[in-house]
Amino acid sequence: MLGRVDADATEAADLVAALTTRVPPGRATTYGDLARLASDLGSRPVTARLVGRLLSASADDVPWWRVVAHDGRLPPGLERSAAQRLVAEGCPMRSGRVDLRQARWRG
DNA sequence: GGTGTGACGCAGG
DNA sequence: CCCTGCGCCACAC
Numbered sequence: 786m787l788g789r790v791d792a793d794a795t796e797a798a799d800l801v802a803a804l805t806t807r808v809p810p811g812r813a814t815t816y817g818d819l820a821r822l823a824s825d826l827g828s829r830p831v832t833a834r835l836v837g838r839l840l841s842a843s844a845d846d847v848p849w850w851r852v853v854a855h856d857g858r859l860p861p862g863l864e865r866s867a868a869q870r871l872v873a874e875g876c877p878m879r880s881g882r883v884d885l886r887q888a889r890w891r892g
Numbered sequence: 893g894g895t896g897t898g899a900c901g902c903a904g905g
Numbered sequence: 906c907c908c909t910g911c912g913c914c915a916c917a918c
Contacts, residue, residue: 815901816899816900817900817901820900830913833900833901834900835913835915841899849899852899853899854899855902861898862899863899867899
């Protein structure tokens with residue numbers, strides 16, 4: 786059934802968007818963590834790679850800058866924009882990377 | 893259909 | 906800091 790594929794993709798996109806919206810300002814989470822949370826809530830596993838792809842095409846109201854790589858690195862090409870927003874929120878940073886030891890949010 | 897490429901993650905060198 | 910390899914998923918060629 787080809788319809789199921791689209792349904793699953795939509796579910797994953799909604800889950801990721803919803804979870805990202807829950808990340809508090811000044812805090813951050815990782816693609817991997819989000820993938821795990823989305824996998825628990827959804828009907829099928831979501832990978833970190835998928836989270837990144839979905840987020841790259843997310844809506845304007847989604848705080849994508851609060852989702853970083855597992856080592857706190859910011860999205861390639863958008864470091865400036867992300868860093869500026871994060872700093873404005875008071876998110877702990879370190880050498881251009883998010884200090885996850887302090888900012889990490891796990892839901 | 894195969895192949896390359898990403899806003900990924902992890903183990904190694 | 907760099908890089909390679911493997912597993913992972915979706916997409917453009």
